[in-house]
Amino acid sequence: MNTQLRRHLRDHATRAYLGTGLFNYRWARGKLGGDAIFPALLEANVFRDGARVLDLGCGRGLLAAWFLAAEQMAARGVWPAHLRQPPRDLRFRGFELMAREAEVGNRALQPHFPGRVELCGGDMCEAPVAGADAVAILDVLHYVDFPAQEKLLDRIRDALPPGGVLITRVGDAAAGWRFRFSQFVDRCMAGAQGHAAPPTWCRPLAAWVAALESRGFAVTTASMSQGTPFANVMLVGRLPG
Template identity: 60%
Template structure:
């Protein structure tokens, strides 16, 4: 994504958070500016238009803020003709363990994008997976133990139909020093956010791919660290087929 476009999009995506507090606003600016996954999701046209997205461990709803702002820019004629167009008509449901974050996200985003985003406090292990085209779990799966990860993946697989997508990012446990640095940063941020220092249940990348493929997903992996010395990898796991309600012209998935 061009630097000027990214700057403009960050400004628009984070503007609604000014009304709910400086911490939320500056957290959003830092996250959207420093984490390469947000730009990559648009550049690589990962989400199709008109998809219902379930974001587990959604924090303040920055994924929703990013995409809804991009759609608004495009609708206002402000999206450059030579940049991949963002998807239209996305609907976001989010679930987050820490209640004050989704509450702030709702207060920020719902007045600006009515009917497009609903964030709630809750545990991804007890999520409502109904009526969903895309499940996103970014940097969250490792907070629950292996049997629970397996159960969450089973629930996702059972809920998704042909053409649907599971998007995740994990740390590659075989990533050496880079993996250990990312764990240290992750544990520090979790602690600051109010979690007790959690045990983390990480797996080697090859194992993540294997357990997703065993559930019928076609999996594409991509290192997703930007300038950070981490071992994070984005996995785009797709079920073959086409989404019933999304036409070719409305966008591709994965």
């Protein structure tokens, strides 16, 4: 995705957050304008048309904002013809521990995309996972302890249909100082939003991959750290279709 398209999509996706306050708007612009995972998810073609996406730890619903805005741009004919068109008719359900943030996402997105976004306050470990074709857990799994991670991954694997997809981003605990730096920035980001820095349970990348593969997912990985000092990796796990 070239810089011009990314800016256009960021502007389109974040306009709706203006009405929820300047901090939310700026937060959304910073994330959607700068975080490598959003263009990577579009380019990796992770969601099929009509997919029901469950976003665990959804924050303010930026994943939904990004994809729904891309779909809208394509429908208006302002998506470059030589690029793969964004998926259509996605529906997003989200769970977010900070109910306030889920509510910001609902207020921003629901008026623009009626019936397409429903974000709830709640612990992802208790969230109903049935009825999704794709589950996203972006920068969240490490906030729950290892037994809770295992149980959640089991529940997701059991609930996804054949061909279902699990997308996650994790830090690679084997990456030395780059991992420690990522953790430091993670804490600063929590602080910037007024949260206390929570404890974390991290694994080396090989162990994250093994956790998915042992459940039957075929896994691809992509570094999300190009040009940065971070140690973040996107994992896309697909069940046999």
